[in-house]
Amino acid sequence: MAMGPVSRRGGRGRRAPMADINVTPLVDVMLVLLIIFMITAPLLVAGVPVNLPDSRAGALDQDQKPVSVSLAEGGKIYVNDEETAEAALPARLEALAATAAKGPEAPQVYLRADRGLDYGRVMKVMGELNRAGLNKVALVTVGESGTGEGAR
Known part of the structure; x- marks a missing residue:
């Protein structure tokens, strides 16, 4: 050189x-x-700011892109980062289930709810998910270290 x-x-x-x-x-x-x-x-990482609860559960492995349903602190509902009125939620979920029925299996749904929300409100959204046929629901929480997200 x-x-x-x-x-x-x-x-x-x-x-x-x-x-x-x-x-x-x-x-x-x-x-x-x-x-x-x-x-x-x-x-x-996340499109809608939600104050998630803590959990020691690990993250799930997944092949396809999940559907994200978020319940914000003010009670607003977001489906895939798009605000959806509570009255329009059943129709929106049924449309997602209908498009997913064409695929090999039902899509995974990540439910993110603010920790300050009433438990009944979260269960109402879970009931709508079940009624639409979206039964693979994972509740998203903050990981044990507080930096990552996990779902169980």
């Missing part, structure tokens, strides 16, 4: 350009991108 310009044979004074690559700027850019991804990745 040459440390400077290399002279050719004959010694006439013409020198060939250096063939070394300076990787310091590449490393700097890659480290900045790594920091950006480390900061933004946790912000992309």
